Amino acid sequence: MLTQHGPDLTPDESSGRAHVLVVDDEYGPRESIAFSLSGEFKVDTASRAKDALAKLQAQTYSAVVLDIRMPEMDGIRALEELRKIDPYVSVIMLTGYGTLLTAQQAMLAGANQYLRKPPDVEELVQSVRRQTMATRLRRAQVRASTEAQGLNDALKLEIEANTPHLWRSRASVELVHDLNNPLTVVIGYAALVAEEAKLLEKRDPETAKKLVDYSVLVEKAAEYCHHLSENWRLASKRVSVFQLVDLVQIAREVREVLFFGTTAIQMEGLAQANVRGSKFELMRVMQNLFKNALEAGATVVVVSWQEVSGQMEMVISDNGSGMSVEAAKRAMQGGFTSKSTGTGLGLSICRHLVGAHGATFALESVAGQGTTVRLVFPAVSIG
Numbered sequence: 001m002l003t004q005h006g007p008d009l010t011p012d013e014s015s016g017r018a019h020v021l022v023v024d025d026e027y028g029p030r031e032s033i034a035f036s037l038s039g040e041f042k043v044d045t046a047s048r049a050k051d052a053l054a055k056l057q058a059q060t061y062s063a064v065v066l067d068i069r070m071p072e073m074d075g076i077r078a079l080e081e082l083r084k085i086d087p088y089v090s091v092i093m094l095t096g097y098g099t100l101l102t103a104q105q106a107m108l109a110g111a112n113q114y115l116r117k118p119p120d121v122e123e124l125v126q127s128v129r130r131q132t133m134a135t136r137l138r139r140a141q142v143r144a145s146t147e148a149q150g151l152n153d154a155l156k157l158e159i160e161a162n163t164p165h166l167w168r169s170r171a172s173v174e175l176v177h178d179l180n181n182p183l184t185v186v187i188g189y190a191a192l193v194a195e196e197a198k199l200l201e202k203r204d205p206e207t208a209k210k211l212v213d214y215s216v217l218v219e220k221a222a223e224y225c226h227h228l229s230e231n232w233r234l235a236s237k238r239v240s241v242f243q244l245v246d247l248v249q250i251a252r253e254v255r256e257v258l259f260f261g262t263t264a265i266q267m268e269g270l271a272q273a274n275v276r277g278s279k280f281e282l283m284r285v286m287q288n289l290f291k292n293a294l295e296a297g298a299t300v301v302v303v304s305w306q307e308v309s310g311q312m313e314m315v316i317s318d319n320g321s322g323m324s325v326e327a328a329k330r331a332m333q334g335g336f337t338s339k340s341t342g343t344g345l346g347l348s349i350c351r352h353l354v355g356a357h358g359a360t361f362a363l364e365s366v367a368g369q370g371t372t373v374r375l376v377f378p379a380v381s382i383g
Contacts, residue, residue, distance in 0.1 A: 018062035049078035090131035144188035296320030
């Protein structure tokens with residue numbers, strides 16, 4: 001966790017000049033990089049990893065440019081220590097030797113990008129510009145999640161205090177549970193739009209496009225919230241309108257809109273997977289399954305599709321912490337969670353919604369190895 005400072009923007013970010021730290025033991029390259037960036041960013045420098053870590057303890061940065069080969073503490077080790085101080089800041093590694101292997105080590109250690117040393121000036125500036133924006137996005141997401149934490153805590157206390165009545169009020173609890181993610185996104189992207197609007201006059205023309213893109217994502221998340229509210233209002237009528245939908249397209253939209261386009265969620269297999277169903281109900285299923293995987297510590301969530309005997313199979317596999325057989329069984333029944341902020345309803349909601357689509361829901365999990373969820377949808381009838 002970020003122990004020294006929270007995910008808020010620094011004054012420099014708010015006023016339009018993101019704060020960047022350049023770390024290199026060689027004076028020439030260090031000062032050259034700092035000079036190249038100084039026209040657009042506020043730049044600090046450090047000649048040793050320990051000095052850089054001290055600066056990170058005292059100051060929040062938008063990006064760190066870090067040389068891999070340094071005395072006393074190399075860049076890989078420095079990166080590991082840096083992540084303990086600030087897990088959100090973007091880090092660009094500079095490597096001048098062992099290119100491929102070293103770069104792979106840097107990315108595994110938590111780097112966001114690597115550049116060959118000495119870097120091309122234009123490529124360097126563009127990379128720092130892009131990575132400072134990524135830092136701002138992560139910090140906005142964390143702020144929004146923190147604000148939503150109070151809702152989760154209150155919900156958990158309510159559940160614990162009213163366990164005998166839990167299932168009688170299940171629909172309302174499900175609504176709050178499912179609204180949490182999209183509302184968090186609405187808050188996060190709205191904050192980003194406001195920040196970018198302030199910087200519009202000082203930034204390049206690409207900013208205008210980013211504002212439009214963010215607005216589209218806000219609109220989609222709000223549309224999802226509206227659907228959930230309407231679904232609750234009309235729940236007693238039990239009216240479901242199914243049509244031909246593409247599971248691949250829905251999964252991509254969930255990843256982009258609800259999970260900020262995270263690269264941890266990867267997709268493979270069929271380019272199109274058509275089934276009959278409700279787009280928003282299937283979004284609820286994927287929202288819960290993706291969220292469960294990421295909150296279980298998964299760094300990779302693989303979603304795949306294939307056609308089996310005319311039926312459409314969707315498999316979601318992750319490398320998270322997994323569950324014991326007993327824990328998985330209790331989680332499927334509902335009302336059980338191993339997370340401090342969980343409600344224990346996610347998998348139960350998914351199983352219910354998948355069943356309403358005439359599909360099967362199977363879960364396999366191994367503690368310490370990950371979880372695989374397999375959904376098999378009926379064949380799409382022609383005519």
